[in-house]
Amino acid sequence: MPRKSGQKRPNDSMSNEEGASCLASDHDYTNDGMDCNQQTSLEEEFPPLPITPSKPPLHKKPTFTRGAGIGSDDAVRSLADLINNRSDTLEKMVESVRGDIKVLNAKVVYIEKRVQRNEDSALKTMNRVSELERYSRRWNLRLQGLTEDREEDVRARVTSVCQAILPKEKERLPAAIDVAHRAGKL
DSSP, rough: OOOOOOOOOOOHHHHHHHHHHHHHHHHHTTTOOOOOHHHHHHHHHSSOOOOOOOOEEEEEEEETTTTTSOOOHHHHHHHHHHHHHHHHHHHHHHHHHHHHHHHHHHHHHHHHHHHHHHHHHHHHHHHHHHHHHHHHHTEEEEOOOOOTTTTOOOOHHHHHHHHHHOOGGGHHHHHHHHOOOOOOOO
């Protein structure tokens, strides 16, 4: 028999046996071929579960009162001070890094100038050495195709080849040829 609103639950005011039989008769799915006595014996073996709410109660959030703790104005002020202090520290760090970068940039410019000067100096030196080598070789004569003999006098052979080529200068050539040597295979 269905309960009307405002009625008490059957097991609130009745004994366990009466409540069990009433509960069993309220729902047709509990009477699946068992009589009330069999249901009572089952309920004694398995006592009914306590009635619990379907959802746990919500946790209450703490509330701040002006007299008990810090006020919202104080909290905002303390957060603002904290943010300002940190931003001031960051600004100082940025300025320090900016100064270091300026010093490093100046050093890089100075080193670039030194490297450029050294490269220019090395290029001038290489050109000078090449010019000196050309100057020292301008009076040199290279003869090709002369066979090499054992224990030969290279200067005498060069003088004889030059006299054969320049018969008019035959007398001056032995004094004009300073040094003669074999250069090796080319």
